Amino acid sequence: MTSTTPYRGYVYAYPHKTAYRPLAGHPAGRPLLSELWASEPKDALSLYLHIPFCEVRCGFCNLFTRIGAPDELTTRYLDALDRQAAAVRDALGDAEPVRFAAAAFGGGTPTFLTAGELERLCDIAEKRMGADLRSVPLSVETSPSTATADRLAVLAERGTTRVSIGVQSFVDAEARAAVRPQHRAEVEAALGRIRDARVPVLNIDLIYGIDGQTEESWRFSLDAALAWRPEELYLYPLYVRPLTGLGRHRTDADAPDTAWDEQRLRLYRAGRDHLLAHGYEQVSMRMFRLKDAPQAGPDDYACQTDGMIGLGCGARSYTSSLHYSFDYAVEMREIRGIIDDFTATEDFSRAEVGRYVTGDEARRRHLLQSLLQAEGLERAGYRERFGTDPHADFPAELDRFAARGWLDGSAAPGRLRLSPEGLAHSDALGPELFSPAVRAAMSAYEAK
Numbered sequence: 001m002t003s004t005t006p007y008r009g010y011v012y013a014y015p016h017k018t019a020y021r022p023l024a025g026h027p028a029g030r031p032l033l034s035e036l037w038a039s040e041p042k043d044a045l046s047l048y049l050h051i052p053f054c055e056v057r058c059g060f061c062n063l064f065t066r067i068g069a070p071d072e073l074t075t076r077y078l079d080a081l082d083r084q085a086a087a088v089r090d091a092l093g094d095a096e097p098v099r100f101a102a103a104a105f106g107g108g109t110p111t112f113l114t115a116g117e118l119e120r121l122c123d124i125a126e127k128r129m130g131a132d133l134r135s136v137p138l139s140v141e142t143s144p145s146t147a148t149a150d151r152l153a154v155l156a157e158r159g160t161t162r163v164s165i166g167v168q169s170f171v172d173a174e175a176r177a178a179v180r181p182q183h184r185a186e187v188e189a190a191l192g193r194i195r196d197a198r199v200p201v202l203n204i205d206l207i208y209g210i211d212g213q214t215e216e217s218w219r220f221s222l223d224a225a226l227a228w229r230p231e232e233l234y235l236y237p238l239y240v241r242p243l244t245g246l247g248r249h250r251t252d253a254d255a256p257d258t259a260w261d262e263q264r265l266r267l268y269r270a271g272r273d274h275l276l277a278h279g280y281e282q283v284s285m286r287m288f289r290l291k292d293a294p295q296a297g298p299d300d301y302a303c304q305t306d307g308m309i310g311l312g313c314g315a316r317s318y319t320s321s322l323h324y325s326f327d328y329a330v331e332m333r334e335i336r337g338i339i340d341d342f343t344a345t346e347d348f349s350r351a352e353v354g355r356y357v358t359g360d361e362a363r364r365r366h367l368l369q370s371l372l373q374a375e376g377l378e379r380a381g382y383r384e385r386f387g388t389d390p391h392a393d394f395p396a397e398l399d400r401f402a403a404r405g406w407l408d409g410s411a412a413p414g415r416l417r418l419s420p421e422g423l424a425h426s427d428a429l430g431p432e433l434f435s436p437a438v439r440a441a442m443s444a445y446e447a448k
Contacts, residue, residue: 011430033091050312064314085128134159209238324354376417
């Protein structure tokens with residue numbers, strides 16, 4: 001499969017949730033969690049808690065989240081999260097020690113919750129699941145309007161090592177163009193509060209490719225972010241996806257746009273070079289880390305082995321053979337219905353929606369997630385896990401990437417690594433590694 005655009009899709013997980021299907025239709029039916037996890041390693045699990053609420057929904061956002069939480073919905077949601085955690089912990093059993101090596105709260109906006117509700121969220125992670133939040137990396141997402149001193153104080157006291165804030169642009173007009181109503185003064189005040197909370201790692205998200213954005217305004221946002229010397233910076237290309245605020249105003253959201261592609265590539269390269277010149281190292285296409293900054297959690301695409309426990313209706317869980325979650329939607333009415341169903345659920349003992357990931361799919365996932373890291377893939381590790389070599393398993397794809405100049409010819413013989421141009425084209429390269437079966441499932445998915 002060839003790509004006509006460098007921006008086909010952000011591959012943050014494989015397979016994508018649009019390839020998941022209700023497991024009730026699988027020959028094995030909905031599996032019991034206790035059976036799924038019975039033979040899985042449990043000594044270094046990742047824990048993710050999903051909070052699907054935001055004060056506003058940005059125009060580019062297709063995440064599983066709703067605006068607001070009327071009628072004590074957050075209380076009912078946390079009640080359901082507590083029930084789910086109890087069921088999952090019971091399914092993990094006590095035959096061997098269960099240990100969590102990393103934790104994250106995402107969304108949505110976890111800090112949409114009040115300080116007291118965040119205390120309860122931490123209690124669910126610790127008292128129900130057994131995660132020691134003060135001794136493992138804990139990453140939490142926030143927004144300028146919800147990064148209040150009392151919420152941040154709770155997070156800092158409970159062991160948060162990384163706070164990630166979605167700023168997107170320090171230019172008010174660009175924020176409005178991305179349908180993100182905020183003012184720079186509000187953003188700066190929130191950043192000040194995060195620094196005052198003394199969380200070890202601050203990450204700032206920025207977006208390039210916004211309507212009206214120029215190289216000069218992009219540099220302005222980069223420099224405004226650099227003034228806070230964040231330990232991490234993520235640079236995201238803007239996407240206009242179906243059913244999002246921006247997507248509703250474009251009937252050709254998936255149509256090629258050469259001029260926009262060129263603009264995004266130009267801004268990406270300018271941003272990359274600017275950060276590299278200011279003491280940052282590139283971890284992936286999107287992620288940049290200040291040299292010598294503490295690492296407060298797994299890198300992008302770094303989950304090479306399975307073992308993810310996801311709690312909440314927008315969270316995924318990974319075993320070595322099955323990735324599973326709940327239903328997925330983008331349109332607000334559908335999301336509300338899924339959240340309502342989640343809060344009414346009493347029995348969380350079975351996996352509901354998912355996709356089995358074995359054999360060829362496991363190899364693809366490992367190659368894809370490794371290759372999209374700047375450090376690349378260690379071929380010996382791949383051979384140790386699968387008993388084969390990536391060049392033998394994926395000769396056509398790797399030959400094609402090499403012909404395009406996407407592979408680094410100067411890498412050591414035992415390492416498969418992208419060139420700078422390959423990293424720039426990560427969002428084209430990643431989808432080309434999708435299997436025909438996953439691609440077909442994604443194409444057949446009806447967006448809702």
